[in-house]
Structure formats: C-alpha cells, structure tokens
Amino acid sequence: MAKLGAFAAGIAAVFCLLTAGRADVQDFYGNWETVGSLTSDVAHVQISPAGGNHVKIRVYGRCHPIECDWGLADGRSYSDAPQSRDVNILAADFNTGFAHKELIFRKAGDEVLMEVLTDFTDGTGRHDFDVTGRLKHSAWASPTGSNWERSASTGWGGGARITPSPKLVESCTDFDSAEARLVVAGSAFKVVANGQTIVQGAERDAQRALGVIRHYRFDKKCRAGATVYWKRGDTIPGGRATDCIAFNPTTVHAALVGHAWKIVDGPLWIADFAANKEDAETALTLIRDYGLSRECFVPRQDPAMIYWLTP
Numbered sequence: 001m002a003k004l005g006a007f008a009a010g011i012a013a014v015f016c017l018l019t020a021g022r023a024d025v026q027d028f029y030g031n032w033e034t035v036g037s038l039t040s041d042v043a044h045v046q047i048s049p050a051g052g053n054h055v056k057i058r059v060y061g062r063c064h065p066i067e068c069d070w071g072l073a074d075g076r077s078y079s080d081a082p083q084s085r086d087v088n089i090l091a092a093d094f095n096t097g098f099a100h101k102e103l104i105f106r107k108a109g110d111e112v113l114m115e116v117l118t119d120f121t122d123g124t125g126r127h128d129f130d131v132t133g134r135l136k137h138s139a140w141a142s143p144t145g146s147n148w149e150r151s152a153s154t155g156w157g158g159g160a161r162i163t164p165s166p167k168l169v170e171s172c173t174d175f176d177s178a179e180a181r182l183v184v185a186g187s188a189f190k191v192v193a194n195g196q197t198i199v200q201g202a203e204r205d206a207q208r209a210l211g212v213i214r215h216y217r218f219d220k221k222c223r224a225g226a227t228v229y230w231k232r233g234d235t236i237p238g239g240r241a242t243d244c245i246a247f248n249p250t251t252v253h254a255a256l257v258g259h260a261w262k263i264v265d266g267p268l269w270i271a272d273f274a275a276n277k278e279d280a281e282t283a284l285t286l287i288r289d290y291g292l293s294r295e296c297f298v299p300r301q302d303p304a305m306i307y308w309l310t311p
Contacts, residue, residue: 025053025077025087027107032135034114042103042116045135047090048251053077056250057092059103070094070101072248098122111136168285172222172231173198180213182206201304208298209305215239218307225282226273230307236290238310244296245270249287254280263287270295 032045046058055075061068071094078089090105099122104115112135119128175193183190189206191199191213198221199209212218213230216239220231229236247265254277255264261280263271273279286292291310298305 025049025055025090028055028087028090028105028112031138032112033138034133035111035136036134042114042133044138045103045105045112045114046251047075047105050074050250053087055090056248057090057103058251059092059094061096070096072251095121105135108134168224168282168289170222170224172220174220177213177217177219180210182210199305201298205298205304212241212296212298212305212307216307216309224286226276226279227271227283227286228306229286236292236308236310238293241294241296241309243298243300244294244309246294249291249293252284252287254284 026049028047029049030047032047034042034044041062042059043062044060046060048056048058050056055077056072057075058072059070061070073092073094075090075092077087078091079086080088088106092103094101094103098120100119102117102119104117106113113132114135115130115132117128117130120126173196175196175198177193180191180193180198183192185200188200189203190197191206191210193213198213199206201209216230216237217232218230219233222229222231245268247268247270252263252265252270255262256277257264257269259275261273261275261277262269263273263280263283271280271283273283286308290308292308293311294309296307296309297303298307
C-alpha cells in the first residue's frame with residue numbers, strides 16, 4: 001500500500017519555487033476542482049471542517065455521464081513538527097472498489113497541490129501508480145445531470161462561507177402529545193391536540209403521523225421561514241425512523257441549482273425553495289443550530305407531515 005511520503009519530482013519542483021509560509025487548516029476549506037494536465041480521475045474535492053484540525057473530505061471522480069461520488073472520508077492533518085500548530089498537509093484514503101487511493105493535499109498560495117497514489121486491489125496485475133496536479137477554488141452544488149452546476153453557493157461544501165448564517169427566527173405552536181388524537185372531518189382525517197389541528201391527510205397518513213408524534217413525544221410544531229419542523233421541549237430528538245433523507249450536517253449547504261435554491265449534500269437534494277434564497281439559508285441555519293442529519297416524511301409523496309431528526 002502506498003504510504004505518505006515525498007511528493008513526486010514535478011510537484012517538488014513547484015514547491016521549491018514557492019515562498020515558505022505557514023498554513024492553517026481553514027486554508028483548505030471549500031470546494032476545489034482539478035486544473036492543468038492532471039491525469040488522475042479526480043474531478044472535484046470538497047473539504048469541510050470536522051472540529052479542531054480535523055476535516056471531512058469528499059471526492060468526485062471523472063465518471064460519465066456525471067461525476068461519481070467516492071464518498072466522505074476522514075482527513076488527516078500533518079504539521080512540520082510535533083509541537084507545531086500549523087497544518088501543512090492533509091491526507092485521506094478512498095476505496096473505489098478496484099483500488100485503494102490515498103490523496104495528499106498541500107496548500108500553495110491560492111491553489112492546492114494534490115498527489116494521488118493508487119494501489120490496485122482487483123488482482124489484475126496492473127502497476128500501482130502516482131500522479132500529481134493542482135486544484136483551484138470552485139463554486140458548485142453537485143452533479144445535476146450531464147454538467148456541474150457552478151452557481152454561487154453558501155455554507156461549507158459550497159465554498160468558504162461568505163456571510164454569517166442568519167439568526168433563526170422560530171414560530172411554534174405548543175400542544176400536549178398525550179392529548180393528540182385522530183378525528184374524522186368529512187373525507188379527511190385530522191390529528192388534533194388541545195383543540196388545534198396539527199396534521200391533516202388521508203386516514204393512513206394521519207394515523208402514521210399520530211404514531212410519529214407519540215413516539216418522539218413532539219410537543220411543538222414550529223416554522224422558520226418556509227421550513228416546518230417538530231420539537232420536544234427545546235430540542236429536536238433523534239432515534240430510528242423510516243422514509244428519511246440522511247445527510248452530513250458538516251457538508252450540507254445551500255446552492256443555486258438551475259434557477260432554484262436547494263439544500264444539497266454532494267449529489268443529494270434535500271429541500272427545494274424555488275427562487276427564495278432567504279428560505280434556503282434559514283433552513284441551513286436550522287440544520288446547523290440543531291445539528292440535524294435527517295429529513296423524514298409521512299408519506300414521501302405529498303407528505304402530510306415532514307419532520308427532522310438529529311443523529
């Protein structure tokens with residue numbers, strides 16, 4: 001297996017031309033795309049914070065017709081001395097099924113120098129190999145068809161945050177989950193608690209929603225912007241659930257995809273806010289403030305109830 005070592009001669013020559021300087025892990029944050037004559041199958045790299053000098057690294061490969069997601073890996077950081085607080089190199093490992101790939105990143109001015117060491121694991125006898133190249137900053141959402149969307153985006157995963165998250169303004173309706181019950185209203189069914197209708201839909205959907213409310217002991221139905229969510233006390237609970245979209249709260253971000261603002265994580269679209277950027281940014285703030293990792297539906301199509309959960 002390839003080990004972290006000296007960069008190939010071509011990259012080393014480039015380093016010699018650079019003025020020595022200190023690096024911070026935050027210098028690596030954001031979205032990057034390959035430039036120049038790199039022969040690697042890496043197309044885009046996403047680096048996001050994971051606390052301290054830890055990072056999460058997501059890589060998209062050169063697949064057709066759209067780039068393929070290699071997945072999210074824990075990044076390792078290296079300094080030039082044990083006592084140093086600087087971060088000079090990041091590294092991460094990926095398994096593509098037929099090979100193990102170790103990616104090594106070093107900051108160089110406004111760019112990142114990358115080395116990709118490939119060890120084949122498929123028994124074909126092909127030689128392991130090493131390529132180097134450069135990365136530059138890029139703004140994009142995810143593979144969205146045959147081409148990448150390169151519109152401006154906000155939040156980690158969409159490039160360095162250019163504005164602070166807006167303050168979350170919540171509007172909540174309190175109720176007693178123990179009092180929640182199902183009532184018939186013509187051809188519709190309602191979940192009612194303390195004289196308030198909190199969910200309405202077909203019989204099966206209303207019954208499932210009532211079960212969810214009782215299971216998580218929700219006692220607040222809230223709204224922030226266009227996003228509706230449910231709380232228990234001052235928190236949003238976690239636990240097992242079905243029919244959910246799971247995402248990574250450290251890489252999820254708001255992005256302009258086509259003409260619509262969406263909450264996305266890699267190739268995954270989580271929520272669509274049409275042309276309303278403010279509602280998308282509010283939803284992103286909600287995810288960050290509560291550490292949300294799943295959006296769940298009752299049912300998935302035309303949901304009578306949408307609720308969010310923590311890990």
